[in-house]
Amino acid sequence: MDVSTFTRHFPRLYHLTFASNLPSIREHGLLSAQALADLYSFSSEETAAVLKQRRRCIQQLHGITLRDQHAAQESKMKSCLVGITVPEWITLLNSKIFFFVSKEKAEVLARSYAAYDNLLLDVDTAALLSTHGEHASLCRINSGSFLYNPRPRGRASFIPLHAYSYKNKRDTPAELSIDKTIPNVLQMSSIAL
Template sequence: MKKEELEELLRDCPVLYHMAELGSWPSIQRHGLLSTSALLDLFAVSGSRRTAIEARRRPENVAVEHPKLGRAVIRDQKPMDDAGLLRCLQDGLTPEDWYKLLNDRVFMWLTRDRLHRLLTARPYRTLEHDVLELDAAPLVAAHWAQITLSPINSGATKPFPRDRGKDTFLSIADYPYAHWRGKRKAGERAVELAVTGGIPDVGPFVRRVIRMRGEEIVTVLYSR
């Protein structure tokens, strides 16, 4: 991606959206917006329990606890399953490989429309969630080296499993923006922005945190 292409992407998508578990904002304020793997490191989860969380599909939310840190909830992976991954994975990747790739990253949508699609998906539409709205440009500047972009929803295989492989997550420099610019409207030229390891210094990038049910804003938890 060229400099002017990134500038266009950030003009089209100035706000990033992260859908977090209900009640997770206080923990995010304390520890940052961490990937599943980084959270497991922080909470000292190891052995077979860690493998079950990090390298297997999570059909339901999983809670982890620490005597000093308290409790955190790791989200389920209901929109994805092994059968779908086996149909679409390329480059010799296994479902276990894919779960590990996902769990090493924190994901954000580049448009409100994409956020709403997830919020209104069947497993989540009746539930409340803490949604973070983040300023895209300063976050990209601060975490450039850890950021990857994806042209698909990498955490879903339903209703149709789109092909994915080692080149699904590409650095900003390597992302083929011009290719997708010729095929998609503004806002859809990259679908996900992910930060490897997470964003421990997330606070300065957060413009608002809202509690949502479907497309409804239930309450505002934080506003800068």
């Protein structure tokens, strides 16, 4: 799918984070967990706990609040992953910045974190992809969720935007991911707290 077609179908994208991360986003832009670890020089113990294994609880490191990965259950991951180990999958997920293509799905996630101050970035798709389109991938499923009846997944689940086939609404991706820091994300977003 080309950028203009994707933008026509999905003019807005949605990224949920904690409101406490806004100062870092203002200073450094939107970063993956891996990029945050690099920026803040996480220790080897912090890197292992945050990037290579499932985060069982919300973690605060170096002034950044990282969401837990409660929907990534190890037993289900082992049965669903194709050609990739659980630590490799967790590492892969932590190298990406994720966006919902549906505001409703972002709001569902926000409700599950209602006890926290959330920040929902409502991002202009055309602006994001004009500078980061070559780093964009689409996934047909929520790649980090293994609840209920999880579908098989592996590296090939992340399809480059230009290679994604979209014929009708049944082909709607669950998420878009970017494999690069987005320094100017606030210039292309509106913010809801």
